[in-house]
Amino acid sequence: MNKNSIFTVVFFLIFALGSAQENSWTLTKCMETALQNNIEIKIRQLEIKKTEKSQNSVLNRMLPTINLYGEQGYNFGSTIDPSTNGRVSSNIQNDNFYLNARTNMIDFSAFANAQKDKINIEQAKAEKEVVENEYKLQILESYYQVLYAQELLKIQKEQLKQASFNLDRVTKEVTIGNKPQSDLYDMQLSFSEEENRNLETEHLYAIKKIQLFQLMNIVDVVTDEIVLEPYLNEADKDFDNELYNPKIKLAELNYQNSLQLIRLERAVNYPILSAYYGYSTFYYKNIKQANANTDSFFNQLEDNKSQQVGMQLSVPIFNGFRNNKKISASKIVGDKAKLVVEQEKQLLDKQVVLEEQNKRNYSQLQHKLMEKQKFAKASLATTEAKFINGKVEAILYSSVKNQSLSADFEVLKNNLQLQYIDLKINLLKKNQL
Known part of the structure; x- marks a missing residue:
């Protein structure tokens, strides 16, 4: 064969x-x-x-929540001048920025x-x-x-x-x-x-x-x-x-x-124990006074910044x-x-x-x-x-x-x-x- x-x-x-x-x-x-x-x-x-x-693990649930907010607004007529906190009769442009972070520690x-x-x-x-x-x-x-x-x-x-x-x-x-x-x-x-x-x-x-x-x-x-x-x-x-x-x-x-x-x-x-952090700043401009001596946008953001750090304890007392x-x-x-x-x-x-x-x-x-x-x-x-x-x-x-x-x-x-x-x-x- x-x-x-x-x-x-x-x-x-x-x-x-x-x-x-x-x-x-x-x-x-x-x-x-x-x-x-x-x-x-x-x-x-x-x-x-x-x-x-x-x-979601416990660690994941304990991670902080961080939010960034930004807003631009216009005020017409009588309003508050952010630079003096006094009432003025003018038009103001406001740009506000917020950064918030919060976490529950317990x-x-x-x-x-x-x-x-x-x-x-x-x-x-x-x-x-x-x-x-x-x-x-x-x-x-x-x-x-x-x-x-x-x-x-x-x-x-x-x-x-x-x-x-x-x-x-x-x-x-x-x-x-x-x-x-x-x-x-x-x-x-x-x-x-x-x-x-x-x-x-x-x-x-x-x-x-x-x-x-x-x-x-x-x-x-x-x-x-x-x-x-x-x-x-x-x-x-x-x-x-x-x-x-x-x-x-x-x-x-x-x-x-x-x-x-x-x-x-x-x-x-x-009870819930929380820690938080906040950062904010703003920019303003008087629209009617176009030639006014107004600081630049970035200078105002630097000068107007503020920070906030704290802890909060929430204790339930009564909920009906x-x-x-x-x-x-x-x-x-x-x-x-x-x-x-x-x-x-x-x-x-x-x-x-x-x-x-x-x-x-x-x-x-x-x-x-x-x-x-x-x-x-x-x-x-x-x-x-x-x-x-x-x-x-x-x-x-x-x-x-x-x-x-x-x-x-x-x-x-x-x-x-x-x-x-x-x-x-x-x-x-x-x-x-």
Whole structure:
């Protein structure tokens, strides 16, 4: 074999392997792709960025505010001459400039607001995780619905093959006179029923796959060529015992935020110590006395400047009990948020208890189904031997064969259900597979 032939073979092998991987989807791949395509999650991510940009630290809140003001005015008629502070009958042009700076050196509301900003960021992240967790549960359910239909279709195709084989065999025997015509009618009816069931399952399988990929916001794939992987190692992962549910975390953050709101309302009753600095100057000109001996613009700004430095202590005394009412209302909001935390924990506990009971039920059923599968295989082996020797009718052999295939599917379906429950419990308790 020459080099070109070898390269061609290698190329086609790599292409075939890549195509198989592309058409085979695991639950992990579905989840990762879905999370990347979900618009609601992208919106929540932008909300997190917006909240982070809006955050102000304590230092940032303590930075001084500086304002520069400038104004130009004209006074006509009787007015005050700024140079003498005496009333004169003339027209005066005034240009005033102010520079003010103020900072709060002690402000308890700044500490409360800074802490509240941090909690707001964590809240935005928790809200995103809640959306992700609910979305993962939807993907998980849809994924396993497709798996059920996919595995059922495999079983029914095997049943259809067996029905076709039996139909051909009975048709030949009827033709040569070894079987009565009634046996052919029975086999034709059985084969028709198998065809109808197979077609219904194919339709269900196609619909469920389309629904799954629509849920993942994927529209550029041919779902007919997609195959889901039925067995997942992810379900066997071991996690620590620490509970992490996004809904509970969000409820706890809401409670913490309500406590900060109480602190913020109480801060209004505390004194505020501020430091300030002011700088001002002005220029004036008597418009009627154009030839008057008036200092130049910059000389006047230099001569008329004044500065002011000071500290101010503001102590709230009485506000009509309005703030006390706000504090009382905030405490009620905090008590409500605390109850919501307990409510979310109760709802999660109830849901997990139900899922764990379902898991125990399916585990017990698995043992019985495996026994049934064992008996069905044994019955099939003996019936097949009798059928080959012509001791049983084809319709009986077909029925036993279908019973064996159905037993195989029941075991497989129950195993898939156990996988589904394990993964669902992991998502509920840990927010991961």
